[in-house]
Amino acid sequence: MADNAAPLTANAVEIDNVVKRYGFVTALHGVSMQIGDGEFFTLLGPSGCGKTTLLRCIAGFEDVSEGAIRLHGQDIAPLPPHKREVNTVFQQYALFPHMTVSQNTSFGLLRLGWSAADAEARAKQVLDLVQLGQFAERRPGQLSGGQQQRVALARALAPRPKVLLLDEPLSALDLKLRQAVRSELKAIQRETGIAFVFVTHDQEEALTMSDRIAVMSAGHVQQIGTPREIYEAPSNRFVADFIGETNLLDVTVSRVADGAAEILLPGGARLSCPAALGARVGQGHLSLRPERLGITISGQGQLQATVEDHVYLGTDTQLHMRLGSGEALVVRLQNGAGAIPERGARLGLEIEAGAARLLSD
């Protein structure tokens, strides 16, 4: 086959211009990305952004309309699911209810032609990895949600897939458990060295676990980068708005060069700040991270605003403020010994380094 001639690559998965259409609806508009071997890669976006569709295309449950999906260099787009060396952890786990935990875990191995003894030994090994060794003979129905989730993980890891696909696997767990499973999942990923493609709409999950994140919206990739890049250097309005909290201000841009911009803030102050690729001179959008704005009692600062309300959040307090120009702005202050400004107080705001970024639209 000609595919054998494909060059050796460090990429576990290459998504090459994949288009997925359902009748007249296009779910994926030419999506491309490379997922490295051993990487924890997250597809992040709101529901309906195409992240699950893309995952199902990799697994083989959906045919791609155009484009290629390469697994270690081989185009797998024409293969049925059972011939792809990828395994999936389903959102609802999909554990076979009529089989024991051990039978569930060895299912894939037996289909691959392993002997019963080898399959059982491997099943025991992965069940120990997820700390469920003692539950091997139980039925899935006798396990808690968190345990079922780990069985689903063990079942998918047992055949040593080239890539593990995870479709919002934590969404059915309660908050406490979800946080515990996050670090466990990350540890297992490091231990096995298998590339994980993780789908979630939860930005916190994405930021805490991923090596890299692809932010998706409406069937397009908005940005691919490390959690830090995505958070600190969002490339456009969607990413800045979706990841974390941010303030978006309309500003006038006077100069853009070498990734930096000169802008005119509402109220007249000038500011130089980093600019995203594609930002232009003229009207633009400035992202201001609420936790990187400081208040000055003296009233000095690049922006002047009035406190309209405050929301106590335990470690922080959120100040809802309004600029002289009428735009709303949120500032996050860490709670400490200092007093919280009263409603109606007029304050100056200092923009800390790295707080501001000019976005492309």
Added chain:
Amino acid sequence: MAKPVDLRRFTGFRAITWLCLFVLYAPLVIVAIYSFNDSTSITRWGGFSLKWYVDVFTGPEAPKFRDAAINSFTIAIGAAICATLIATAAAVAMNRAGRFRGKTASLALINLPLMVPEIVTAVASLVFFITIGFKTGLLTIFLAHIVFCIPFAYLPISARMQSVPDMYEQAAMDLYATPWEAFRLVLLPLMVPGILSGFLLAFIISLDDFLITNFVKGAGVETLPTAIFGSVKQGIKPNIMAISTLLLGVSVVFVTLSWIIGRAGQTKR
């Protein structure tokens, strides 16, 4: 949510309920009671006795009933097995094959025997067998029974399949199972309650059928319902009540089993 309407408060609810239950079940209860009548009269009570049950098994008509019963059960088991296989295949096509041309029409065709007047099916079957030169007999009864049992087997099987999410088969195929292995190792075991339920329903429908059987059976071939009808034509004797009660008992047991199995399958998982 609004408080649900309490039907029991409607005027006449109680009276109508009792009337319906009476009309439906009084005849059955009377037959069952009079099957234990010691008298040869079918209307006058002459004390409790099991003699008509003894008569069914040892009396002058016993060989006729025995042969008819063997025919009935053989046909019912065979027809129910065939109908269940066909209905399972149909349910897979309807619930798992996605959308295809003529799907709605196929569904209508599967269920059509439920809506066609039985006498029409009976006449049509007879005409059909004669036209293609089939000799009427056990085989024609068997074939006709398979056909009208299919929709009865199909309904619980399809209902069950709809309640099994297709993620299980997807998970199986994700774990390297071929489509056939995914069906055999995952979907089929999860379908067992529906399939058993469908089989039992088909069995009982076949066992009880009179009209179609009467048309397509050959001379001298009897099933229990036709044998009973034959006896009744010469006057109703209490032994008919005994055998009817036995048949009723078999029906009740199988329908209850079918229901329990269907329900057990739903609560499990």
